[in-house]
Amino acid sequence: MTTPQELVLDINDLMSLPEIYLRIRDVINNPASTLNNVSDVVSQDANITARVLRITNSSFFGFAEEITTLSRAINIMGFSQLQDLVLSVSVVRSFKGVPNELINMKEFWTNSVFCAVTARLLAARCNVLDSERLFVSGLLHGIGQLIIYSKLPNETTEILTLAKQQNKPVKQVERHVLGFDYAQVGGELLKAWKLPESHIEAVGSHTDLRSADKFALDAAIIHIASVLVQQYESAKKGYGIPQFDPIALQLTELTEADIDPIKQDATHNILEVLRLLFSK
Numbered sequence: 001m002t003t004p005q006e007l008v009l010d011i012n013d014l015m016s017l018p019e020i021y022l023r024i025r026d027v028i029n030n031p032a033s034t035l036n037n038v039s040d041v042v043s044q045d046a047n048i049t050a051r052v053l054r055i056t057n058s059s060f061f062g063f064a065e066e067i068t069t070l071s072r073a074i075n076i077m078g079f080s081q082l083q084d085l086v087l088s089v090s091v092v093r094s095f096k097g098v099p100n101e102l103i104n105m106k107e108f109w110t111n112s113v114f115c116a117v118t119a120r121l122l123a124a125r126c127n128v129l130d131s132e133r134l135f136v137s138g139l140l141h142g143i144g145q146l147i148i149y150s151k152l153p154n155e156t157t158e159i160l161t162l163a164k165q166q167n168k169p170v171k172q173v174e175r176h177v178l179g180f181d182y183a184q185v186g187g188e189l190l191k192a193w194k195l196p197e198s199h200i201e202a203v204g205s206h207t208d209l210r211s212a213d214k215f216a217l218d219a220a221i222i223h224i225a226s227v228l229v230q231q232y233e234s235a236k237k238g239y240g241i242p243q244f245d246p247i248a249l250q251l252t253e254l255t256e257a258d259i260d261p262i263k264q265d266a267t268h269n270i271l272e273v274l275r276l277l278f279s280k
Contacts, residue, residue, distance in 0.1 A: 004188040020045040021090040039071045051089045084132045102149045118225035118266040137202035144185030168240035183207040209247040220251035
């Protein structure tokens with residue numbers, strides 16, 4: 001039987017991180033790098049530069065004052081937040097050849113952005129520092145689905161059919177048919193991409209919080225955000241509707257009553273964030 005690790009082998013023919021992100025990551029991870037070094041690398045990509053400035057000045061991500069230069073934006077947000085924002089902007093360039101017969105990519109990214117926005121708002125509610133990293137984890141939370149759909153189309157058809165027939169959540173049927181679910185595949189991909197451990201664990205463990213460790217709170221936040229997405233999708237498509245894991249509510253110290261207004265705030269912000277990430 002195929003494993004999550006095997007599914008992400010030779011994945012570059014389907015999806016790979018853009019070269020600009022890899023260069024930015026390298027310069028940021030170099031202890032000798034200065035603000036000018038980082039700014040010089042980012043500025044080599046006009047699209048990335050424009051989007052970083054647009055994002056930092058948006059109402060959702062923005063700072064108290066208008067930021068007009070890249071160096072100022074980097075100085076205010078710091079290298080870590082810059083790397084997360086660049087990853088958010090660049091990751092949407094990473095996908096090639098995902099079969100449209102099995103997945104609507106516009107719908108996929110809309111759901112991913114809703115999860116990302118919700119996760120960032122949840123993180124702020126839980127007083128998590130650097131809440132932008134939860135935005136990135138939320139944006140990437142379903143990336144394992146793209147790999148399963150692309151590499152295992154026959155099994156995917158079976159999974160989606162059974163989820164409707166048996167009125168079960170898709171992730172539950174994935175485990176039955178494949179022996180694993182999309183979150184585990186996503187975690188393996190982020191590991192192969194050498195992303196930070198916080199993203200790997202949040203994405204890889206959000207469907208099984210008992211497997212989370214150092215970043216259990218991050219995983220719990222992504223769990224809650226992803227369940228909100230899946231509840232909407234399941235109701236629309238006829239799959240079983242997933243529920244919140246009590247562990248997630250315990251770790252975040254949130255109740256379902258606390259979550260509802262956050263969901264409403266995310267709904268209000270999603271169109272702006274979609275524009276920031278996807279408009280040309």
